[in-house]
Amino acid sequence: MSLFPLSILKGSQFHDQPKPMNASLSSDERGKRILVDHVEDRLSKLPDSVLGKILGTMSTEEAVKTSVLSKRWKSVWKRVPFLHFDMLVDMNKMTPLAPETITQVINRHNDHLEGCSIVHYAHLCQDSVLETWIRLLTLEKQTNAIALSNRHGNGTGTNQLRLSPEIFSHPRLKTLFLYRYDFKFAHDFKNCYNLKILKLEKIHAEVDVFNRIIASCPSLKVLVLHRVVWRIKKACLKIHNNNLKLLHVSCIDVDCIEVNAPLLDIFSIYCTHFARKANFIIKAPRPLHHNGFLDLAEFNMRYNISRQSRERKYIAHEFVISRDANYLKRLRSLSVFVDVMNSKQVELLRQILVAWNGILGDLNILFEDTNASKEEGESSIGGIQNKKWEEGKVFPNADFRVETVCMLNFSGSNKAQFALASRFITQGTVTKKMMFMTSSYPQEVKLNTEAAVAKLMKLPKGNENLNIGYF
Structure with missing residues (x-):
C-alpha cells in the first residue's frame, strides 16, 4: 500500500442504487x-x-x-480510513456527483480519516466549496492526506485557486496533492511546517510563487513538481530544504534550477528546453553528483540506496515505488549507489526496478565500498549475503527489463557484484548492452576486472543479442 493509496481507490458515483433486498x-x-x-x-x-x-x-x-x-x-x-470522490458523469443520467453530497458524506463520517481525494469540476466547485471541504477534513476529521484534482483545468487563469492564508497548515495534515490549478499567490501555504509530502502536478504559477511555496514548507521530505508551468522563463527555481529526501522536477523552458538539499537521496529531472546546463546547481550528497556517473541529464533518476537504507522510515523509497510516483514511466534512466553485500539495500534495488513497470532505458550502478560502509554490528552481513547470492534467493527472476546496464566501478573479485551481473545476463533482464568501466582502474585491478568480464561473456545469455563489453 502506498503512502497515500489512491491506487486502491476507485471512482465514486452515487447514482446506481443497490437492488432492493425484497426484489424478485x-x-x-x-x-x-x-x-x-x-x-x-x-x-x-x-x-x-x-x-x-x-x-x-x-x-x-x-x-x-x-x-x-x-x-x-x-x-x-x-x-x-479513506474517502474518494470523483465527479464522473453518469453516462446514462448525465448527472454529476453534487458538491453537497460530498460535503454530506464527509460530515457523516464519524472517525479519524487517514486520507481523502476529491476529483471535481471547476465550474461546480468554487473556492468557497473547496475551502469548506479542506476545513472539514483538517479541522474536524484530522485528515493526514488530501488530494484535490481539477478535472477540467486548462491553465489559462480561469482555474485560479483562491484560498485563505495558512489553510494547509493544520498540524495533522502531512500529505498534499494538488492537480491542475493556477496559483497567483503562495499565502495558502504560509507556515506549512506540517507538510512532509507535497505533490504539485500541472500547476501554473510564476517561478517566484513556487519558490515561496517551497520556502513555506521547510519540513518536506518528498517534493514533486510534475509538469509545472510558468510564463516568465528568465527566473531561477530555488529548492533549499534541509530535510528533503526525494525531489522530482518536471517543467518546460526553465532558465535555472538551484538545489540545496544535504539529505537528498532520490532526485529526478524531466526538463525540456533547459537553457544551459551550467545553470543547474545542486548541492547534495556526493553519490548524487559523482563525476562521470551522475552528470546532469534529462529524464534521469538518481537514487542513493545506501543512504536511504539507513533511515528508520523509508518515506522517500515508499513514495517512489508507489503509483503516486506516476512520473516514473517518463524517465529514461536510473542511476543507483548501492552496496550489494547488504541484503536490505539489494531488496530496495529490486523494488525500485520492479516499480518501473516497463522497459528501462539505462541502468547505471555505482557500487559502494562494502568495507567502508559496514557499520558496527554488521560484521556478519557479508557472510550471510554471500550465502544468499549462492542460493539464488536475493535476486529471483524479476519482472523488469532494461536496455543497457553500466557497472561503473565493478570489482572482478567481489562475488556479490559478479553474481548480480551474471543474473542480469542469464535471466535476459538486459536486452541490448552490458558494459563495465575499467579505464580508470590501476593496471592490476583493470586486468582482474577484465578477466571477470571475460567469464561473464561465456555465460549462457537470456537474450542472444546481448552485447557485453568494457570501456
Whole structure:
C-alpha cells in the first residue's frame, strides 16, 4: 500500500442504487444470495475497526452502499480510513456527483480519516466549496492526506485557486496533492511546517510563487513538481530544504534550477528546453553528483540506496515505488549507489526496478565500498549475503527489463557484484548492452576486472543479442 493509496481507490458515483433486498430473484440469483448472506454473516462478526479497514479498500460509493445490508452495517462505512470522490458523469443520467453530497458524506463520517481525494469540476466547485471541504477534513476529521484534482483545468487563469492564508497548515495534515490549478499567490501555504509530502502536478504559477511555496514548507521530505508551468522563463527555481529526501522536477523552458538539499537521496529531472546546463546547481550528497556517473541529464533518476537504507522510515523509497510516483514511466534512466553485500539495500534495488513497470532505458550502478560502509554490528552481513547470492534467493527472476546496464566501478573479485551481473545476463533482464568501466582502474585491478568480464561473456545469455563489453 502506498503512502497515500489512491491506487486502491476507485471512482465514486452515487447514482446506481443497490437492488432492493425484497426484489424478485431467479433461482440462480437466490442461490448466489444465500452464499453472499453466508459470507456477510461471517464478516458481520468482525469488529467495526476491521470492517472499516476492509471497506477502506473499496470506492466510497461501494462503501456507502453497504449501509443498506443490515442494521449491523448501517454505520460501518463511517469508519473507513479513506474517502474518494470523483465527479464522473453518469453516462446514462448525465448527472454529476453534487458538491453537497460530498460535503454530506464527509460530515457523516464519524472517525479519524487517514486520507481523502476529491476529483471535481471547476465550474461546480468554487473556492468557497473547496475551502469548506479542506476545513472539514483538517479541522474536524484530522485528515493526514488530501488530494484535490481539477478535472477540467486548462491553465489559462480561469482555474485560479483562491484560498485563505495558512489553510494547509493544520498540524495533522502531512500529505498534499494538488492537480491542475493556477496559483497567483503562495499565502495558502504560509507556515506549512506540517507538510512532509507535497505533490504539485500541472500547476501554473510564476517561478517566484513556487519558490515561496517551497520556502513555506521547510519540513518536506518528498517534493514533486510534475509538469509545472510558468510564463516568465528568465527566473531561477530555488529548492533549499534541509530535510528533503526525494525531489522530482518536471517543467518546460526553465532558465535555472538551484538545489540545496544535504539529505537528498532520490532526485529526478524531466526538463525540456533547459537553457544551459551550467545553470543547474545542486548541492547534495556526493553519490548524487559523482563525476562521470551522475552528470546532469534529462529524464534521469538518481537514487542513493545506501543512504536511504539507513533511515528508520523509508518515506522517500515508499513514495517512489508507489503509483503516486506516476512520473516514473517518463524517465529514461536510473542511476543507483548501492552496496550489494547488504541484503536490505539489494531488496530496495529490486523494488525500485520492479516499480518501473516497463522497459528501462539505462541502468547505471555505482557500487559502494562494502568495507567502508559496514557499520558496527554488521560484521556478519557479508557472510550471510554471500550465502544468499549462492542460493539464488536475493535476486529471483524479476519482472523488469532494461536496455543497457553500466557497472561503473565493478570489482572482478567481489562475488556479490559478479553474481548480480551474471543474473542480469542469464535471466535476459538486459536486452541490448552490458558494459563495465575499467579505464580508470590501476593496471592490476583493470586486468582482474577484465578477466571477470571475460567469464561473464561465456555465460549462457537470456537474450542472444546481448552485447557485453568494457570501456
